[in-house]
Amino acid sequence: MNLNLYIANKIRKGEVTGKKLAGPVIKVATLGITIGMVVMILSLAIGTGFKKEIRNKIVGFSSHIQIINYDYNSSFETNPIDRDSVFVNQLKVLPGVKRIQEYATKPGLIKTKDDIQGIIIKGVGKDFDWEYFKDIITDGEIPDYKGMNTSNQVIISKTLAQLLKLKVGDKMPTYFFQDKIRARNFQISAIYDSHLPEFDKVYIFADIRHIIKLNNWNDNQIAGYEITLEHFNQINDLSRDIDILAATHISSDGGLLRTTTIAQQQPQILGWLDMLDMNVTVILILIVLVAGFNMISGLLIIILERTSMIGILKALGKQNWNIRKVFLYLASFIILKGILWGNIIGIAIYFIQNTFGVLSLNPENYYLDTVPMYLNPLHLVYLNISTIIISFVMMIGPSYLITKITPVEAIRFD
Template sequence: MNFEFFIARRIIASKDYKSSISAPIIKIAITAIALGIIMMLISIATGIGLQKKIREKVSAFNGDIIITNFDTNASDDSQIPISKNQDFYPEFKNVEGIKHVQITASKGGVIRTETDFEGVVVKGVGTDYDWTYFNDFLVEGTLPDYTEDLNSNILISSFLANRLQLALGDKIITFFLNDDSTKAPRSRGFTISGIYNSGFQQFDEQFLIADIRHIQRLNNWEEDQIGAFELFVSDFDELVPIGNAVYNETFSTLDTLTIRDKYGSIFEWLDLFDFNIALIIGIMILVAGINMITALLVLILERTQMIGILKALGSSDWSVRKVFIYNAMYLIGVGLFWGNLIGIGLLVAQQQFKLFPLDPDTYYVTEAPVYLNIGYILALNLGTFLLCLLMLLIPSYIIAKISPVKAIRFD
């Protein structure tokens, strides 16, 4: 067995070690590391979780990249149609990283009930629509099926349903303005087949999901005319270069917009999370490292006589330093173990039981989302372990300054 490791094990296992003057300081150092790793795990898991959840919700209503006709109209109301007969539809083969393309069209309208009315945006979708996100949002009923003949089934948010006192199966009348202002508004009757709740009130308070053929008929469009193409990317981190590539591959009459551009303020706010997470990690590692340095210095002071004896017996300065570094590695390992156990336990509990709610008006979600990944957990633990260890190399150099004669006489 390695000599230095053997000595370190004997020090850790000794009863005097556990009842020594340094014991409370060692416990504080272990606690600091445990609390640090808990804070870092929570900040990363909830920070990345919130970023991913908000991105998914924005993508659910818009796609990652939107292709429309060049139009000065900034609303969600599709004004100038484009033909769906494009080289990039139904598959965008000229650009890598695009996993799905779907057609949509939107039109503003007003829902009128016996007691209330509410302005909405009716988003028309086709047979190629990806219902993955709305399947997660669904709270009542079923998702509408638009693969067969035209039907009146729609998906409405729980926010609008509660506001207008509507329930599953209710029939509603929605009025739409004509392009010709001299003509009376046109109306459509819809049946609520499903109720969703995305938790993103900015979208929930306005969007209905209906068959795109309703929008085509209301706008007097041909069967191949649509409002926009929505593209989804495989890796959101590559959204900007993929968006630029899509722009270069489409005709000059078409405009390409990523959701980062369309909702710039939301994504700028999300980007701040990266800085906050890095700041928290830096502070926690610094605090843990300082506590470990204090503990190591106390251990060295407490074991001064032992250091002198080992040096007198022929041990080198580096050999003695390794004894205390091994000791410190054990303490760091204990702190990381308890920190991971408690931190991951709290995150799993939040993931399963939604213990900590959030204000959707501020955070766009109803509870703190959690993203757990073995990759960042291992990287965080390894980084913390190595950085704390590197910080301990400098104070351990004090051992080289200790004289064996003075150390043996030290009391």
């Protein structure tokens, strides 16, 4: 029998005679670990979930990487590139590339009876991935751009619909300014709401063939390619590979290509999201330290309460290390129990929020209407292991107090 473990278990259960402070102290210490673990799990889940949702929204509008004309034109009046199926097939075989789609953009002006609003028309084709928009469509249906004829159906945002007093089925007179004013009379097919005002205030989605005709391009010309990756963290590596491939491609008219990433297009939002990592890290460190000091104070109280028992064990010939192990076992019981309950409660809250969306947000401030949560199982394992190790290491210091207790003074102390 492991005598040290046996004594620690007896103290934990309150079966050792003498003062009875150990029970409440153990409960308070366990509660502190539990609450700290719950807060750490939720902080990690919310921080990761928030980044994931906002990134998905931005990527849903403009993909991870874009290939465009090598003219460094920063406006939405872009110069075209030629469609090239051979080049597209070379991109598709790159590991990590999920989808490639064509696009074109053009600035315009919507004029209704009472209002005027500047907008950006984004032309998309039959290869466009509507998966993201299926989740944010609030009214109407996604139009079909796969037909032989150019479709007049468009998707506008809820923000623009309210601003211009438009609804699904309404006609939308739109004007474009080139060498002369050109007009298109679109019809609203669906209304979306992404809660991203930077996009909702300007973007309308239409058949790419409209943009090609408005720009007087031939049928083989587009503004560029949008490339969606398997994972967001592949952007830096894959953008270099794609940029090298694009740089070696020369079109029939001698034009060159270049790449641009979502990080270059939206540095403010993504920079703000990267700051969340630092905030979550600071929160985790602070909570671990608070929980650790809570354990330290609890262990010191238990040691002082059991001073007489320590003196008796020393008088019976037990070494300092063996007596310290009794209290380290006790600390381990408290830490593991607190972490176990913290995981149960934290993961339960995580599933409840993801299922029912109990905690809501103001989308005008946070871009989301509910608190997003996402837990990577590997991150959860790392969090638990690091918490156990740090908490246990912090317990070694206070246990040295046992070496300062002499048997005579300890027995008389009671």
